Each structure stands twice: as structure tokens, then as C-alpha cells.
Amino acid sequence: MDLFLVFITMFLVANMMLVVTMLRRVDLNNPSVQAWEAQNAPALLQPATAVNYVPAYVPEAQ
Secondary structure: OOOHHHHHHHHHHHHHHHHHHHHHHOOOOOOOHHHHHHHHHHHHHOOOOOOOOOOOOOOOOO
């Protein structure tokens, strides 16, 4: 059982290393990403609207 856990742990660590390596290769400064950011920046930067919260149950003060 211990050997099984060692192999599973090594497999998961290897997968994490693979994901980190793939994410490091992504270039977020390319023109396509910058054009998308420029197009969507007004929608992303809008202030959030206030939400009125009405509790369904208000306990009485004692």
C-alpha cells in the first residue's frame, strides 16, 4: 500500500510540474490578448452594483 501511495504522489507531482511548465509557456503579452483586454476593459472595470439584502428571518433582540 505504501508503494502505491508513493507512485500516486509521484504521478500527481509530475502532473503539477507539467501544468506549471505549460502555463509558463503561455505568452499573455501577445497582440490577440491585448486586443481582447482593450475591447473588454470597459465592461470589466465597471463598479459593482449594490445588492440589497433582506434577511428571511430576523431574531428578536433579548
